[in-house]
Amino acid sequence: MAFFLEVLIGGLLTGVLYSLVALGFVLIFKASGVFNFAQGAMVLMAGLALVQLFEPTYIGLWHFVGVGALSAAVVGLLVLRTVRGGTFAAAKGDWRIHLPKIVAVGAGLLGGVLALAGGAKGWPLWLAIPAAIAVMVAVAWVVERWVLRPLVNQEGIILFMATLGVTFFIDGFSQTLFGSNVYPLNIGLSKDPMFLLEGVFEGGILVNKLDISGGVIAGVLVAGLAVFFQKTRIGRALRAVADDHAAAQSVGIPLNWIWFIVWSVAGVVALVAAIVWGSKLGIQFSLTFLALKALPVLILGGFTSVPGAIVGGLLIGAGEKVAEVYFPVVTKFLTGTAMPGGVEYWFAYVLALLFLLFRPQGLFGERIIERV
Amino acid sequence: MDKITNRLAALALAGAIGLTGVAAPAFAQNEQFIPILSYRTGAYAPNGIPFANGMSDYYRLINNRDGGINGVKIAFEECETGYATDKGVECYERLKAKGPTGAAFFNPLSTGITFALTEKAPIDKIPIITMGYGRSESRNGAVFTWNFPLLGTYWTAANIAMQHIAKEMGGFDKLKGKKIALVFHDSPYGKEPIPMLTEMSKAHGFELVLLPVTHPGVEQKSQWLQIRQQRPDYTLLWGWGVMNSTSVKEAAAVNYPRDKMVGVWWSGAEPDVLPAGDQSTGYKALMLQHGSGKFPVHADITKHALGKDGSQSKPDDIDDVLYNRGMVNAMLGVEAIRTAQKRFGNKPLTGEQIRWGLENLDLSAARIKELGFEGALKPLKISCGDHEGTRSGRVHQWTGKEWKVISDWYEGDDKLLVPMVRDTSAKYAEEKKITARDCSKES
Amino acid sequence: MFYREAGQFKTSYGRDMAVFPIAQDRIAIGLIVAIAFLAVPFMATEYFLSSIMVPTLILALAAIGLNILVGYCGQVSLGSGAFMAIGAYAAYNFAIRVPELPLLVTILLGGVVSAMVGIAFGIPSLRIKGFYLAVATLAAQFFFDWLFLRVGWFTNYTPSGSVNAPQLNVFGWIVNTPTEKYLFVLGVVCVLAVLAKNLVRGHVGRQWMAIRDMDIAAEIIGIRPMYAKLTAFAVSSFFVGVAGSLWAFVHLGSWEPLAFNIDRSFQLLFAVIIGGLGSIAGCFMGAAFMWILPIFLDIALPPLGELVGWKMDKATVSHFGFMIFGALIVFFLIVEPHGLARLWSIMKEKLRLWPFPY
Secondary structure: OHHHHHHHHHHHHHHHHHHHHHHHHHHHHHHHOOOOOOHHHHHHHHHHHHHHHHOOOOOOHHHHHHHHHHHHHHHHHHHHHHHOOOOOOOOOOOHHHHHHHHHHHHHHHHHHHHHHHHHHHOOOHHHHHHHHHHHHHHHHHHHHHHHHOOOOOOOHHHHHHHHHHHHHHHHHHHHHHHOOOOEOOOOOOOOOEEEEOOOOOOOOEEEEHHHHHHHHHHHHHHHHHHHHHHHOHHHHHHHHHHHOHHHHHHOOOOHHHHHHHHHHHHHHHHHHHHHHHHHHHOEOHHHHHHHHHHHHHHHHHOOOOHHHHHHHHHHHHHHHHHHHHHHHHHHHHHHOOOOOOOOHHHHHHHHHHHHHHHOOOOOOOOOOOOOO | OHHHHHHHHHHHHHHHHHHOOOOOOOOOOOEEEEEEEEOOOOOOHHHHHHHHHHHHHHHHHHHHHHOOEOOEEEEEEEEEOOOOHHHHHHHHHHHOOOOOOOOOOEOOOOHHHHHHHHHHHHHHOOOEEOOOOOOHHHHOOOOOOOEEOOOOOHHHHHHHHHHHHHHHHOOHHHHOOOEEEEEEEOOHHHHOOHHHHHHHHHHHOOEEEEEEEOOOOOOOHHHHHHHHHHOOOEEEEEOOOHHHHHHHHHHHHOOOOHHHEEEOHHHOOHHHHHHHHHHHOOOEEEEOOOOOOOOOHHHHHHHHOOOOOOOOOOHHHOOOHHHHHHHHHHHHHHHHHHHHHHHHOOOOOOHHHHHHHHHOOEEOHHHHHHHOOOOOOOOEEOOOOOOOOOOEEEEEEEOOOOEEEOOOOEEOOHHHHHHHHHHHHHHHHHHHOOOOOOHHHOO | OOOOOOOOOOOOHHHHOOOOOOHHHHHHHHHHHHHHHHHHHHHOOHHHHHHHHHHHHHHHHHHHHHHHHHHHOOOOOOOHHHHHHHHHHHHHHHHHHOOOOOHHHHHHHHHHHHHHHHHHHHHHHHOOOHHHHHHHHHHHHHHHHHHHHHOHHHHOOOOOOOEEOOOOEEOOEEOOOHHHHHHHHHHHHHHHHHHHHHHHHOHHHHHHHHHHHOHHHHHHOOOOHHHHHHHHHHHHHHHHHHHHHHHHHHHHOEEOHHHHOHHHHHHHHHHHHHHOOOOHHHHHHHHHHHHHHHHHHHHHHHHHHHHOOOOOOHHHHHHHHHHHHHHHHHHHHHHOOOOHHHHHHHHHHHHHHOOOOO
């Protein structure tokens, strides 16, 4: 019994971590209908950027200055955008039309100088995290400007394949920039095991503190996203776009801007996933495989539902761990020979597939109504 | 208009890609071409990089210090396989005919690629060196004419690991009724030791618990929860790349003592323990003879190879386990060429000639000392019937800062190994309709 | 000027519906096939035949299979790698358990088994659509990866789990050298490509396309979606399965499930989309793009880097290869989402009018 609880709790906590990656998919799919396979690569990039800014072991001083300049420029632009209320309605010939460029260059120079002054010794966490976010925002901008905008109105499959292309690009780019080794990430999350209910069961129930912190972080993130979606102006605009982007555009919501925001938020989610997974595994290329773990979570929970991603993650995490541990036992009981393990490799997918047969739109997905 | 230009550009691009042939760089006539199959990208890069650095640096050393092997310069080229079999086969096809005499030999550095190349090597007449990996039955040179699993196969490794465990427990008789778990990479690589361990579990009466981990090995929670439940007395680790460090971390997460874990020699290097930090202290692993640290040849490496001709090694990293292993691997290849040169002359040799050199490779303790590998290697002698050469290994332990040798030399048990090699290679020969060579007639 | 159909009158329905209604096309295709069979084997190097042509042709065959499903029937599948694996392992098991069977039959049987499994995994498509279906097909991918890795029976209990192809004996002809392998693969691929072309032009193919364009409307005009979708899954899996057994037997010779992992599925889907959805010729172009471009980048980048005085190390070459490859994919999708086949037909349109602009 204690062992079963242990497996179940371990699975649930792993599931929360799957949800973290799945969340990024859901956000982008909701707002732009793009099935963004690059989410895994974004986790890698965010993680590499963070770890190299925080404890640089690979990048040289000039890389550092470059990243510093870039992030300062991004922050500068965002501040400008917020201050000016989201529009740049300046007439031609007015100097203010160049304001974004001026701000970007100025802030970039400032950031570069600051980074140079700090040297390549790494930044404190409170500076490294915003800088990594800035890097992800820059990625979002590039993707929106150079991939999504030219591909607007294409079929979903084309957009999906384009994000696969983006995946290749980000994989290559981030490893060129930040190195392809394993980089341990140590931001102070405890990794010790702890034991619950030692009085009830012999040996207690083992739970890893790191998994618990991961769960807490995921919870905070979801709450934050919920507030962002429900209470802020941009959040409402996002929901409008998700509902019907033609109608949203007709009431004056700038689609491109919204896409940019969504990809930036997905970048932030990727960074959070990278922090939690990176503390567990070290920042390294294998983080990109997480995308594959998130896919069954998506179909189970529905592509368009944030709570779906969480519930789907929990179901799949717990389900696959329990299946992995008990599959040989059960098959031995039923057929006399123990089937080989490794079931968790496909369990999530088959579970999701069977589930879809009864509810084709996933657990929380929007009902698809078709008319001729 | 813009659209059309774009389309034309796309078309031109497609055409250019279609038309471009392979530009072959010019080779000097007096060069021996050695290909390096490496992986500096992908999930296994952290382990692939030091190995590739060690190999290429040793070739640089030979070229810069000695002017080549008896005056024959080494031309070497890396090809990125990413640990993928199809890429490895493509690299093999691309490089096998390069240089004046074709590739000297291949080091596939992946069990999957080894299996694929084993089928191709006899046709192309190029030897395959699989130092410490590959097919265990390929030790039998009578059937596997072209395969050279130098220094040790996985069956040897499994045997040595069990010997060490038995010694720690106080003898093989103490193994009875004990439980040994094997956490392995679920691929041909990880499955190789299972026949040997099964055999030994029958002989010594211990229970073997098999826990496969799916590539690339970042998800191991359920395996380690099972270990926590079943409490094996020892756990063997047969992993590669990220799987190793994840195993160590998961072991810490379930409070499994790290000093009851014994890794294979591919699970006992710096990238395997460093990411886990303090949690890996006490973890043990086999040594493929050598360990980390410097031996005399490193002084020459620092002087003649580091920072020269595109060497990518950092001075701090040249005493890493995998860097040393790359160097040892390159050295054995070079010595095989030297052996072959004694018979065929000091000129670039073909794969077939070098195969003879490999089969007659005989490194005495004096020669090893002369080469600067003293303390890292035991003497080895290859023959037609034994393509492995030596079956010795030690165990080292991670202290938190460095690898420390904690055991004496163990010898693989030929009473077990020889019949297994004989049976399995006979089965292969029958499947492939190969007639085994008669080793007594080989010169 | 030369590419004109003036004067070619079609006097029967049969001729009007020929595969290549224009005489020049017939000649051109005939020439290409003739060159492929007669000239290439003698001119190309061993490397070119065994590492470029053979894999490209096999991937093209698999892409044709996938294109039938995705391009003609509109059902996105990310599980084609698994069906290649099924073909490969089924053929392997036939070969070792019934050694009397001729090789060609073994390979085709691999396709048949794959087709049957394809029908089973096609059933969800009756209820699930779009990306949900795409991700659901991944279930096949992961399930079969696991099955061939873990269940010993399929690999004849080889200790390592890696299996070897038997000797390639096609009715007494031992296929051994790269040239022979190339000719064998080329022959199989040509026959199957013609078959595919005629299938998609015929009665079944039209049903598939009707389902693709609007399934509900197709149902109303009397097409049974179940029949159409499941035949598409079966035919598609057959082609992919045959390609898989060729890949294993002829190209690799010795393989493990990792040879057919999810990267292979993505590679095939890319080949189909870059080549052109709903085009058989496009499959060949797409497969060539996907197979040759990375190799080309790997070989061409270092000399290109040296042109600007930059000595690239191997890792940088790889990373840059990835970046350029990714960027080119996005570029192609933006410039021509209908694929290389579409570019090809635009060129033909232009040629017809040349030298006049209109």
